[in-house]
Amino acid sequence: MTHSQWNRKDLIGLRDLKREEIELILDTAASFSEVSQRSVKKVPALRGKTVVNLFLEPSTRTRMSFEIAEKRLSADTIGMTGSASSMTKGESLRDTAQNIEALKVDLIVMRHPSSGAAYRLSQYTSKAVVNAGDGINEHPTQALIDIYTIREMKKDVKGLKIVYLGDILHSRVARSNIWGLTKLGANVVVCGPKTLIPKDIEELGVKVEFDPLKAVQEADAVTLLRIQLERQNESLFPSLREYADTYGMNEKMFQRAKPDAILMHPGPVNRGVEIESSLADSPRSVILKQVTNGIAVRMAVLYLLSGAPTHE
Amino acid sequence: MSRTFLDASEIQRVISRIAHEILERNPDPKSLALVGIRTRGVFLAERIRAKIKEICSLEIPFGILDITLYRDDLSEVGVHPQVKETKIPFDLEDHTVVLVDDVLFTGRTIRAALNAIADFGRPRAVQLAVLVDRGHRELPIKADFVGKNIPTSRQERVLIHLQETDSKDEALILPEDREALS
Numbered sequence: 001m002t003h004s005q006w007n008r009k010d011l012i013g014l015r016d017l018k019r020e021e022i023e024l025i026l027d028t029a030a031s032f033s034e035v036s037q038r039s040v041k042k043v044p045a046l047r048g049k050t051v052v053n054l055f056l057e058p059s060t061r062t063r064m065s066f067e068i069a070e071k072r073l074s075a076d077t078i079g080m081t082g083s084a085s086s087m088t089k090g091e092s093l094r095d096t097a098q099n100i101e102a103l104k105v106d107l108i109v110m111r112h113p114s115s116g117a118a119y120r121l122s123q124y125t126s127k128a129v130v131n132a133g134d135g136i137n138e139h140p141t142q143a144l145i146d147i148y149t150i151r152e153m154k155k156d157v158k159g160l161k162i163v164y165l166g167d168i169l170h171s172r173v174a175r176s177n178i179w180g181l182t183k184l185g186a187n188v189v190v191c192g193p194k195t196l197i198p199k200d201i202e203e204l205g206v207k208v209e210f211d212p213l214k215a216v217q218e219a220d221a222v223t224l225l226r227i228q229l230e231r232q233n234e235s236l237f238p239s240l241r242e243y244a245d246t247y248g249m250n251e252k253m254f255q256r257a258k259p260d261a262i263l264m265h266p267g268p269v270n271r272g273v274e275i276e277s278s279l280a281d282s283p284r285s286v287i288l289k290q291v292t293n294g295i296a297v298r299m300a301v302l303y304l305l306s307g308a309p310t311h312e
Numbered sequence: 313m314s315r316t317f318l319d320a321s322e323i324q325r326v327i328s329r330i331a332h333e334i335l336e337r338n339p340d341p342k343s344l345a346l347v348g349i350r351t352r353g354v355f356l357a358e359r360i361r362a363k364i365k366e367i368c369s370l371e372i373p374f375g376i377l378d379i380t381l382y383r384d385d386l387s388e389v390g391v392h393p394q395v396k397e398t399k400i401p402f403d404l405e406d407h408t409v410v411l412v413d414d415v416l417f418t419g420r421t422i423r424a425a426l427n428a429i430a431d432f433g434r435p436r437a438v439q440l441a442v443l444v445d446r447g448h449r450e451l452p453i454k455a456d457f458v459g460k461n462i463p464t465s466r467q468e469r470v471l472i473h474l475q476e477t478d479s480k481d482e483a484l485i486l487p488e489d490r491e492a493l494s
Contacts, residue, residue: 006392031395307392
């Protein structure tokens with residue numbers, strides 16, 4: 001197994017990555033998964049490196065997962081959240097970048113409400129930038145976790161039918177997964193209310209299906225996406241109850257998928273809306289496995305980025 | 313010009329001798345465990361394990377160590393080397409661990425391996441077996457079991473080829489490592 005080396009300064013999105021680079025991250029993650037099972041869950045790979053976690057949008061899971069990954073690599077970490085940041089006092093991304101640079105930080109993990117913010121930041125700084133979600137654009141580490149989990153369960157993603165059901169329009173997770181999965185040869189189907197499916201999304205190489213029963217038919221993996229009410233200014237569908245009736249995943253709908261199909265969710269889960277509560281806890285659900293895998297995948301990303309040449 | 317200092321049959325004999333020496337040193341073979349250092353140490357450890365099984369029909373616990381994350385030059389090597397899986401599927405506490413590597417040179421790999429081992433637990437003791445000791449230690453590290461001592465200059469290169477990775481068994485010495493000099 002020979003691999004291309006990692007030479008990127010940043011991880012902004014799966015859109016930019018070649019298939020080989022995605023595979024390198026996934027294989028590296030597989031090596032890191034063992035670290036979390038040791039009695040001392042720590043390796044000295046990033047000793048002496050400082051990572052700043054800049055979370056300018058609410059996040060618990062992703063922030064905790066990054067922080068754990070950083071600590072298990074022995075990096076020093078500092079966290080900054082939206083309300084505590086000077087960005088709420090009007091500081092621009094450029095000034096934030098320059099200030100962070102002056103503090104001799106090595107890596108920046110950023111979540112930002114605006115699409116494109118991570119790319120912008122990466123242009124302003126010579127330090128490595130990891131996109132932890134930018135607006136509705138991309139959430140590359142979450143997609144890598146999803147693909148890693150599918151690979152773990154199914155060996156290979158090539159040729160699999162993978163369905164995304166829910167709010168595709170506002171989902172950076174779906175977007176990143178589409179870029180990644182299509183590069184690895186999966187057949188991606190997106191489904192949801194018409195108002196929540198972006199126009200021309202077929203151009204990314206996915207199939208659009210408006211009937212959830214048809215979408216789920218013979219699927220190998222189904223990812224449910226939360227309705228992101230916080231990103232909706234206008235009314236895009238009548239009510240959550242109505243959404244749950246038509247698109248909510250239940251035992252009956254899931255029976256249409258392959259007998260060994262897996263259920264996925266990037267979290268946070270709204271039980272009773274996009275997924276029937278009992279189904280979320282069933283053995284078919286790999287939701288918590290995704291959370292566990294998140295640490296290994298993020299360790300791999302941080303490890304590879306901290307070894308890449310910086311552009312100083 | 314390269315010079316072969318161990319051929320296939322000599323390597324086989326050396327491994328057999330190391331296996332006997334390990335058993336001689338450790339009167340309670342049930343407490344033994346072998347841990348091979350990636351890449352070639354793993355195959356040598358497997359062979360020693362097979363030999364020990366042949367001698368006293370005992371299955372010795374076996375582990376694989378990737379020391380990449382413990383290297384002391386990680387921040388200097390540029391592009392980070394690929395990390396492969398470490399597997400220690402047994403409890404270290406009750407065991408005397410014999411670390412196995414192909415070539416002992418500066419001792420830095422062994423230092424890294426010792427730190428990695430410590431993160432898995434506290435073995436009763438750690439011993440070191442190497443196929444070749446070529447000298448030039450930079451750390452106070454010494455092998456307990458040595459296949460062959462071979463005097464080298466720092467510029468020379470010692471290459472170990474094993475069936476499992478290189479489709480033949482031999483140990484070679486190359487006049488100088490041009491890449492390392494440049």
